[in-house]
Each structure stands twice: as structure tokens, then as C-alpha cells.
Amino acid sequence: MPDNPITSEVDLDASGKQTGFLRLPHSTHQSAYGWIPIPVVSIRNGDGPVVLMLAGVHGDEYEGQIALSSLARDLALDDITGQLIILPMTNAPAARAATRTSPIDGGNLNRTFPGDPHGTPTQVIAHFLETVLIPRAHVMVDLHSGGSSLFYPPTLLRGKGHTPEETAQLLSLQTAFDLPYAWVFTSGGGRASTARTAMGAANRNGVISVMAELGGAGAVSQDILSRTERGLKRILHGLGMLPGYSPDAAHGTRELHAQGSVYARDAGIFEPFKDIGEPVDVGESMGAIHDPLKPCRMPTPVPSPYSGIVLAKRPPARVEIGDAVYQIARDARDV
Numbered sequence: 105m106p107d108n109p110i111t112s113e114v115d116l117d118a119s120g121k122q123t124g125f126l127r128l129p130h131s132t133h134q135s136a137y138g139w140i141p142i143p144v145v146s147i148r149n150g151d152g153p154v155v156l157m158l159a160g161v162h163g164d165e166y167e168g169q170i171a172l173s174s175l176a177r178d179l180a181l182d183d184i185t186g187q188l189i190i191l192p193m194t195n196a197p198a199a200r201a202a203t204r205t206s207p208i209d210g211g212n213l214n215r216t217f218p219g220d221p222h223g224t225p226t227q228v229i230a231h232f233l234e235t236v237l238i239p240r241a242h243v244m245v246d247l248h249s250g251g252s253s254l255f256y257p258p259t260l261l262r263g264k265g266h267t268p269e270e271t272a273q274l275l276s277l278q279t280a281f282d283l284p285y286a287w288v289f290t291s292g293g294g295r296a297s298t299a300r301t302a303m304g305a306a307n308r309n310g311v312i313s314v315m316a317e318l319g320g321a322g323a324v325s326q327d328i329l330s331r332t333e334r335g336l337k338r339i340l341h342g343l344g345m346l347p348g349y350s351p352d353a354a355h356g357t358r359e360l361h362a363q364g365s366v367y368a369r370d371a372g373i374f375e376p377f378k379d380i381g382e383p384v385d386v387g388e389s390m391g392a393i394h395d396p397l398k399p400c401r402m403p404t405p406v407p408s409p410y411s412g413i414v415l416a417k418r419p420p421a422r423v424e425i426g427d428a429v430y431q432i433a434r435d436a437r438d439v
């Protein structure tokens with residue numbers, strides 16, 4: 105057993121449907137012998153794949169937290185073949201505070217892997233995932249959204265695969281999830297990955313993994329939520345773990361490669377000219393930044409450094425220099 109202070113109330117080696125907490129010891133002024141509760145659900149029934157599903161790695165991303173809770177309630181033990189492990193609030197302190205980073209240590213869990221068993225709470229969580237939970241899994245699904253400062257249409261994120269077999273497995277997860285977009289990474293991945301993300305941890309452990317961006321703007325979209333819940337069941341069915349489920353017809357997924365982000369070069373109020381899915385050319389004006397403190401000054405233009413389509417957009421109007429206001433991607437077949 106790796107050296108990590110987290111203990112689990114749920115016996116992950118046992119059959120059955122269990123729910124409880126991962127206990128992260130945290131001694132504070134208010135609670136000398138206390139621990140931070142990180143909810144965990146295990147549904148294990150016979151032999152089959154082990155799937156780890158995460159949400160709340162960033163605490164201000166909500167669809168995944170709801171979708172995984174719904175899945176945990178919906179699925180009975182007899183529905184499942186294999187094991188499904190669910191963490192709906194992976195960085196629980198951040199999720200309870202509804203912030204991207206932890207209010208305890210400022211940690212951004214998805215920039216903290218491989219973590220540190222002797223470090224801050226966020227570092228301990230990362231280390232527990234990297235060395236205890238992820239190595240148990242065959243497949244990991246990590247659910248995100250744009251958080252407070254971005255909005256994404258439902259988008260699967262995946263590597264391109266380092267072997268034909270891995271590529272085929274990633275494609276079958278993408279097809280099963282059946283989100284409108286897939287953002288396919290053109291580099292990285294593999295066991296030599298140095299990425300500080302949960303996906304990096306999965307790659308280092310040889311675990312097939314996908315992420316998803318599911319809305320954002322600090323809110324919940326019912327449409328995206330139902331699309332997510334449908335996709336998760338389709339994934340489990342595709343892996344042979346939900347034999348009684350009957351998937352409906354797939355809608356199809358548009359594969360994209362990210363080109364980069366468009367940044368505010370001025371502070372003020374951002375007026376967007378483009379919406380998600382709209383095409384854009386290099387140099388085209390994508391918006392304007394207004395400064396009502398200087399009403400007679402012309403607004404600062406926001407030209408696109410890329411051509412492609414708008415994949416993500418910043419909903420909050422107030423911007424500072426360096427804020428990402430859009431992300432641009434291109435159809436994979438055009439790159």
C-alpha cells in the first residue's frame with residue numbers, strides 16, 4: 105500500500121454497492137483530530153472492467169458532480185458487471201466552496217499530480233489518486249466544465265493514442281459518450297507523460313482516460329446535464345458493464361484540434377462578437393474591450409490570432425489583461 109494518509113470507509117476490494125467517505129486527516133483550530141470528507145461510491149459486481157469516474161476536480165464545475173451523483177443513485181448492484189468507482193467531489197474542499205481551487209491551500213488539483221503524500225490537502229488527494237485509485241482502474245472518465253470563467257459546449261477531450269489498440273479504445277469511448285464535439289490532443293500522453301493533470305496520472309499508470317468539458321459559466325445546464333448522464337451510461341454499456349441498458353442512436357461527434365486561446369490585451373468590459381461554433385479567420389475582429397472610465401476613447405479590438413471555429417467562450421464581461429476570452433479549434437480533418 106503506498107504511503108498516503110487517506111483512508112477509505114468503502115472497501116474497494118469488496119463486492120456490493122457501498123458509499124462512504126475517503127478520510128483526509130486535517131488538523132485545524134476548529135477540529136484537532138478531524139478529517140476532510142471526500143465522498144466515494146463503489147459498485148462492484150463480479151468480473152469485468154474497473155471504471156473510475158471523477159467530477160469536482162475543479163470545485164466550480166457542476167454538471168459532472170450532479171451527473172455522477174445521479175448515476176450513483178440510479179444504478180443498482182445487479183445493473184453492473186465489473187466495478188464502477190465514483191468520486192463526485194474529488195477536490196471536496198474546492199467543491200464545497202464552489203471554487204476552482206481549494207480554499208485550504210489554493211491548490212488546483214488538475215495542476216498538482218503526481219501530488220505529495222506529505223503535502224497540502226490538494227497534494228495528498230492528487231497522490232492518492234495517482235498511486236491508489238487510478239492504478240486500480242482500466243478506464244478513467246474525468247468530468248469538467250468551463251468553470252466560472254469559461255463556457256464549453258459538451259466536448260470530449262482525449263489523446264490520439266500511442267498504439268493502434270489505445271487509439272481504438274479512445275475512439276470507442278468517444279463514440280459511446282456521443283458528445284457534439286471532441287477535442288483531440290495532438291501531442292502528449294503515454295507512460296512518459298509529465299502532465300500534472302488527472303489524465304497525466306492515468307497515462308503514467310497505463311489507464312485509458314477521457315475528459316469532458318460540459319458547459320460552465322458557474323451554472324448548470326439541464327440540456328448538457330442530460331447529455332452527460334446519457335453519455336456515461338452509454339460508456340458503461342460500451343464497456344460491457346451495463347448489459348441491460350439499450351442505447352439510442354448516436355448523434356455523432358465533430359473532432360477538433362485546439363489552436364489556442366484568444367486573450368484580452370486590455371482591462372474593461374468585454375463585448376463578444378462571436379458565439380460558440382462560429383467560424384473565424386486570422387485577424388478577424390472577435391470582440392471589443394470597453395473602458396467606460398474613458399468614454400470617448402475607442403474600445404480595444406480583440407483580433408483572432410487563429411482561423412477555425414469558436415470552441416469556448418468567456419461569459420463574465422469584466423476582463424483583465426491576460427484573461428482568455430475565447431478558445432479556437434479547427435476541424436481535425438483540416439489540420
Ligand SMILES: [Zn+2]
Pocket residue numbers: 161162165214248249251
Ligand atoms: Zn476543470
